[in-house]
Amino acid sequence: MxxxxxxxxxxxxxxxxxxxxxxxxxxxxxxxxxxxxxxxxxxxxxxxxxxxxxxxxxxxxxxxxxxxxxxxxxxxxxxxxxxxxxxxxxxxxxxxxxxxxxxxxxxxVQKMLERIYSLTPVIIRAEGEYWRWNHSVDAFERQLKENLLKKYYSLTGEKLDEDFELYQMLEFSNTKPVKVPYKGITLLGDKISLTATQDPRSQQLLYMALGTGAGERCSRGSGFMNYRYL
The missing domain is CATH 3.30.70.1890 (Alpha-Beta Plaits)
Structure with missing residues (x-):
């Protein structure tokens, strides 16, 4: 890839x-x-x-x-x-x-990543709604990982052992939701930074996220991630 x-x-x-x-x-x-x-x-x-x-x-x-x-x-x-x-x-x-x-x-270039971080808001919904309204950070983390795994499976046809840490640390740089205009409505997203682990599965998914985006509505400009190598 x-x-x-x-x-x-x-x-x-x-x-x-x-x-x-x-x-x-x-x-x-x-x-x-x-x-x-x-x-x-x-x-x-x-x-x-x-x-x-x-x-x-x-x-x-x-x-x-x-x-x-x-x-x-x-x-x-x-x-x-x-x-x-x-x-x-x-x-x-x-x-x-x-x-x-x-x-x-x-x-x-695919090299060992130190971290990736969003330049455009990452949109994550839990049970169809903006996650912060009625859900925990755990729900955000679960949806973020599941979304990347689904993209990976759809892209490669390969299955992974999902029992691994996607990242060492998740940080939010926004204190309130970031508004994203979309087809006459406003979606809500977050600016995040993910500190990578050295697990090959983590590295592969986070590298993929640079090309697919993280979260939802990526083909509408959400979830564009920048990166820093080790």
Whole structure:
């Protein structure tokens, strides 16, 4: 398994708030996917998409993006054919809010991870609701691990002995839920940091999370994780 990272230059056509950018990026990616029948079907299927994207870098001091200025958006995936598709089809894609320019690709090297941490909010729901409302941190941890295991099984077809620690330490950097606009509603997420163990299963899942995202709604820009090697 390899994690591919694509970096694209992009421009907004109007001043845009930082927190609204993910939904706009998702729309232009959706348009690119719908350029071919194969990926239009892929887009419509209710299944793991195995890609995730960051918010454009670098926002202005007031947490906005200015029209006409160049920013960089990163997309990661563990699917080599999807990475190639994005590299070929995303440049020139646009909506009435933004357009994507040139891009480049690299592989995120798989080395021993010290930790991974979220740049966009991780969305975890327990029994269909935001976990903090009626559930414990244990429920959050259980859902986070189960979600990554399901992605791994779906991607590889391999089963793992699940009796292992996914990480040594979980830290939250937010004191209240982080709002994520999504299709006219607001989802709630969290900014987290996971200190890795050296167990090969932990390392493999956390590396995979760099390309698939952690938690839910990753193809909508949630759960984009950065990393630090040992």
């Amino acid at each position: 390899l994690v591919f990272e694509l970096a694209f230059k992009m421009q907004f056509f109007e001043k845009t708030a930082y927190e609204k950018s993910s939904e706009m990026i998702a729309q232009v990616i959706d348009r690119a996917l719908c350029k071919t029948e194969k990926y239009a079907v892929f887009h419509e299927k209710q299944e793991f998409k195995f890609y995730v994207f960051d918010r454009p870098y670098q926002p202005e001091p007031d947490k906005s993006y200015l029209p006409g200025k160049l920013y960089t958006i990163r997309i990661r995936t563990v699917k080599p054919e999807l990475a190639e598709y994005f590299l070929n089809q995303l440049p020139g894609s646009r909506t009435d809010k933004l357009h994507i320019l040139n891009g480049e690709i690299r592989v995120v």
